[in-house]
Amino acid sequence: MEKIRQTIEKFIKAGDTSDTGLLEEVLHPGYQNIQDGFFDETGIFIIPKDQYIQLVRDHVFGGKPRTIIYHSLEQKNSIAYAQVSLESPVLRFSSLITCVRENGEWKVITNIPSIEPK
Template sequence: MDKIRQTIEKFIKGGDTSDTGLLEEVLHPGYQNIQDGFFDQPGIFIIPKEKYIQLVRDKIFGGKPRTIIYHSLEQKNNIAYAEVSLESHALRFSSLITCVQENGEWKVITNVPSIEQK
């Protein structure tokens, strides 16, 4: 479970510090960010890895340190699920994060955030 936590925390740190290299390291090639709404645009948005990293690079996503609280973390063979709360000075996130293990390494494959203004 420690390696799963480390992967999740690298993912969060990569966004918080706009470290796209760290994101490249921890995101699975099939990564998707699935969210309900995109700022003021309603609807379901499915954002693949490269677009997500570009949004972080362009400072549209991330760049603000957040605290993390784990509500649950479960592993079923090579898949792990985490329910976390993240909070910055401006936003609160409730996220469902899925990780997969391939070739002995854990990678984040999906993030489903629910985002609210403080």
């Protein structure tokens, strides 16, 4: 479970510090960020890995440190799920983060955040 936690925390840190190199390392090639709404736009938005990294690079996403609280972390063979709360100075996130283990390494494959302003 410690390796899964480390992967999740690298993912969060990469967003917080706009470290796109670390995102490349920790995100699975099939990564998707799935969210309900995109700033002022409504609807479901499915953002693939390359677009997500570009949004971080362009400082649309991330760039502010967040605290992490784990509500649950479960592993079923090579898939793990974490329910976490994240808080920055301006936003609160409730996220379901899914990781997969391939070739002995854990990677984040989905993040489903619910985002609200503070």
